[in-house]
Amino acid sequence: MNRPAAGISTREALIGQLRALLGERVSTSTAVLEQHGRGESWHPTQAPDAVCYVRDNDEVSAIVKLCAAGRTPVIAFGTGTSLEGQVQAVNGGICIDMGQMNQILEVNAEDMDCRVQAGVTRRGLNQYLRDTGLFFAVDPGADTSIGGMTATRASGTNAVRYGTMRENVLGLTVVTANGEIIRTGTRARKSAAGYDLTRLFVGSEGTLGVITEICLRLHGQSEAVSAAIVNFPDVRAAAEATIQTIQMGIPMARIELLDSAYIKAINAYSKTDYPELDTLFLEFHGTRAGVAEQVQMFDEISREFDASGFQWAEREEDRNRLWRARHDAYYAGLAVHPGSRGYVTDVCVPISRLADCITETQADIAASGLFAPIVGHVGDGNFHSTIFFDPDDAETLAQARELDKRMVRRAQQMGGTCTGEHGIGIGKLKHMRNEHGDGAVEVMQTIKAALDPLNIMNPGKVVDC
Numbered sequence: 001m002n003r004p005a006a007g008i009s010t011r012e013a014l015i016g017q018l019r020a021l022l023g024e025r026v027s028t029s030t031a032v033l034e035q036h037g038r039g040e041s042w043h044p045t046q047a048p049d050a051v052c053y054v055r056d057n058d059e060v061s062a063i064v065k066l067c068a069a070g071r072t073p074v075i076a077f078g079t080g081t082s083l084e085g086q087v088q089a090v091n092g093g094i095c096i097d098m099g100q101m102n103q104i105l106e107v108n109a110e111d112m113d114c115r116v117q118a119g120v121t122r123r124g125l126n127q128y129l130r131d132t133g134l135f136f137a138v139d140p141g142a143d144t145s146i147g148g149m150t151a152t153r154a155s156g157t158n159a160v161r162y163g164t165m166r167e168n169v170l171g172l173t174v175v176t177a178n179g180e181i182i183r184t185g186t187r188a189r190k191s192a193a194g195y196d197l198t199r200l201f202v203g204s205e206g207t208l209g210v211i212t213e214i215c216l217r218l219h220g221q222s223e224a225v226s227a228a229i230v231n232f233p234d235v236r237a238a239a240e241a242t243i244q245t246i247q248m249g250i251p252m253a254r255i256e257l258l259d260s261a262y263i264k265a266i267n268a269y270s271k272t273d274y275p276e277l278d279t280l281f282l283e284f285h286g287t288r289a290g291v292a293e294q295v296q297m298f299d300e301i302s303r304e305f306d307a308s309g310f311q312w313a314e315r316e317e318d319r320n321r322l323w324r325a326r327h328d329a330y331y332a333g334l335a336v337h338p339g340s341r342g343y344v345t346d347v348c349v350p351i352s353r354l355a356d357c358i359t360e361t362q363a364d365i366a367a368s369g370l371f372a373p374i375v376g377h378v379g380d381g382n383f384h385s386t387i388f389f390d391p392d393d394a395e396t397l398a399q400a401r402e403l404d405k406r407m408v409r410r411a412q413q414m415g416g417t418c419t420g421e422h423g424i425g426i427g428k429l430k431h432m433r434n435e436h437g438d439g440a441v442e443v444m445q446t447i448k449a450a451l452d453p454l455n456i457m458n459p460g461k462v463v464d465c
Contacts, residue, residue, distance in 0.1 A: 011092070014070045015050045018094070021062055025053040025100075036075075036095045039082035040142075041427060042343045042389075042397070046088040048075060048095035055100050057173060057181050057212050064210065065179035067094055067456055075458050076206040078148030079121065083344045084425030086152065086205050090460035096210060098147050104128050105213065112218045113170060113187055118147025118211050125216075134218040137162035140421065141327040147211050152423035153203030157254045157326070160246070160379030161285070162219060164421065169202050173213035177452040187215060200447070205423050206458035208451045222285035225253075226295060227319040230302055231277040231309040235259055235362055235374065238278050239355035241305040242378045246351055250297050252379050254283040259362065261373035262329050269332035270325045275309050280378075281326050283319070329375050333388050336371065340388040343400045347411035348382040348420030357414055358383060361407055368403050370396070382420035409434075424462045432463065 019026045027033075028050050037047030049072075054060050067074045073093025080087060089095065101117035104125065108114065109132050116125060123143045125136050138149060140156035148154075150172070155164035162168070171185025184197040201208055232238040238257050245252060257280055258266070264276045280302075284294045299310070313319045334340055349357045358374065365372045365385060376383025385407065387400040408418040408431050418431040433441050444463045448455075455465050 010070050011049055011072065014066060014072055014094070017066055018050060018052055018063065021066075022052055022054070022059065027051045027053075033095075035080070036077050036087065036097065037089055039080050039085065039087050040342075041083045041085055041425075042341045042391070042400075043085040043088055043427065046090055047092075048073075048089040049092045051077075051095045051097055053097045053100050057175065060096060060175045060210055060212055061179045061181050063094065063096060064175050064177065068178055068454060071454055071456060073456050073459050074206075074210065076118075076147070076151070076210045078119065078145030078151075079143065081142040081144050082148065082152065082425065083346070083422045084419070084427035086423060086425040086458070086461060088426060088460075090426065093456070098145060098212070101147075101212060107132060107134075107218075108187070109134060111187060112220070113215060114218055115213060115215045116146050117213055118145060118150075120146050122146065122149065129218070133221050135221055136168075136216060137219045138165055138168055141330075146214050146216070150202055150211050150214050151205050153421070155377065155380075155382070155421040157256055157323070157377060159377060159382075159421075160255060161251055161253045166199065166202055168217045169198060169214055170217055171215040172198055172201055172211055174201055174209040174211055176209045177454065177457050181212075182209075185215065203423065205425060205461050207448060207462045208457060210457075222253075222287075222291075224288040224291040225283065225285055225314070225316075225319065226291050227254075227281070227283045227313045227322050228295075229274060229309075229311050229322065230280045230282065230307045231275050232280065232302075233277070233306050235278045236355050236359045237305040237307075238280050239358050239378060241302045241307065242280065243351055243354055244301050244304075245298055246379060248297065248301065250294050251286070252282065252294070252298075253285040254281065255377075255379040256281040256326055257358075257374070257376040257378045257383065258326065258329060259374040261371070262333065262375055265332040265336050265373065266325050266329055269335045270328050272325050274311075274325075277309070281322065283323075326375075329373075330386060333371075333373060333386050337388055337390070339390065341391045343387040343389060343397070343404065344422065345385045345387065345404045345407050346382070346419045346422040347384075347407050347416055348380070349411050349414045349416030351381045353414040353416070354378060354381050354383075357411060357416070360410060361385060364403065364406055364410075368399060370399060370403060372400075372403065377420070380420070381416070426460055429460075429462070429464060
């Protein structure tokens with residue numbers, strides 16, 4: 001980098017070079033910086049020094065090279081929906097906004113795959129694919145960017161059948177910490193050629209490089225789809241029905257739990273009239289005969305656990321309305337106490353321990369006195385309690401953090417994890433050693449140091465350096 005003029009800081013000189021590269025697509029507006037210094041988590045805003053809006057791989061590469069020369073942090077930004085502080089600029093630096101890298105580069109219908117830029121959103125991709133008979137299956141709820149989903153190894157409501165981003169990413173284009181553009185993986189469905197670099201970058205949260213393009217696995221649209229909600233007397237009954245359903249091998253597309261507190265909030269927010277009981281939201285995919293068989297099998301299992309109030313939805317608009325209510329749960333919780341913030345927890349346990357973990361967590365919540373309803377992707381043992389609190393009340397935030405800590409400890413003691421899908425960021429950094437042990441964390445630190453020796457790629461996240 002050129003030596004800055006007298007009286008001009010290195011950071012200001014860098015911003016000048018970025019403006020020479022991108023022109024008006026570099027912003028230092030206070031509002032823009034604050035918007036890019038937070039996701040949707042409870043963590044305080046930590047703004048970058050500038051935001052760069054990029055359009056192609058070469059621009060990302062040029063920015064990273066300038067930042068490497070100035071030892072300046074680089075933080076990639078998608079849609080800002082992260083929940084563990086992944087986009088916070090803990091040491092300042094340059095935010096690379098991927099929103100204008102939103103091109104669908106190719107769709108290979110016969111091979112059921114596609115390649116997209118990182119700023120393409122999940123809904124945008126599926127809208128593009130509507131007439132091909134294919135769809136992208138990973139659905140975390142929010143209309144997140146594919147790059148962000150890849151970086152956090154996202155999953156969501158469909159993971160029980162179609163897998164997480166780990167299973168649905170075939171290859172990547174990545175800009176490394178020295179600005180080099182590399183490509184990992186191929187369009188082949190399997191490979192034994194060398195280290196699996198694709199899986200290394202999936203879930204790395206921008207700490208090893210900036211993901212700019214993603215090759216994705218697609219799935220065929222089902223002949224028949226049926227959705228339903230089913231009520232249970234308590235969360236243990238709902239969880240036990242889920243466990244037996246999975247153990248019986250019923251190929252559920254989605255099986256989601258919302259407790260009675262969340263259902264009550266959803267009814268008020270989404271103007272629905274669901275019975276205010278612990279409830280499973282379900283979806284079945286397949287042939288008409290296959291879906292009918294799955295429905296019958298689940299019906300028989302659920303009645304063993306005193307299920308009631310079956311409501312079915314087969315028309316697309318009815319299914320969309322049902323799932324929109326499910327995806328509105330977070331905002332419904334915020335509406336219960338206007339001005340509150342959501343502290344979203346995210347534990348995952350082996351499916352056999354799900355009922356125990358949820359039941360113990362619900363008892364813990366009741367004892368705490370906090371408003372913390374539960375929602376979960378229970379088909380794969382993953383559930384969340386969202387703790388809603390007044391952001392000006394330090395005591396309540398401290399209680400929320402202690403509740404989260406107990407949830408994580410409980411899940412880890414049951415053979416589970418501190419995060420099923422939200423990632424580590426800064427929010428769960430403190431749990432890494434308990435989950436992996438010192439030796440494994442040191443291996444991660446070694447990988448980080450090898451690929452990012454200057455520690456400029458989203459520093460302060462995933463591993464402590």
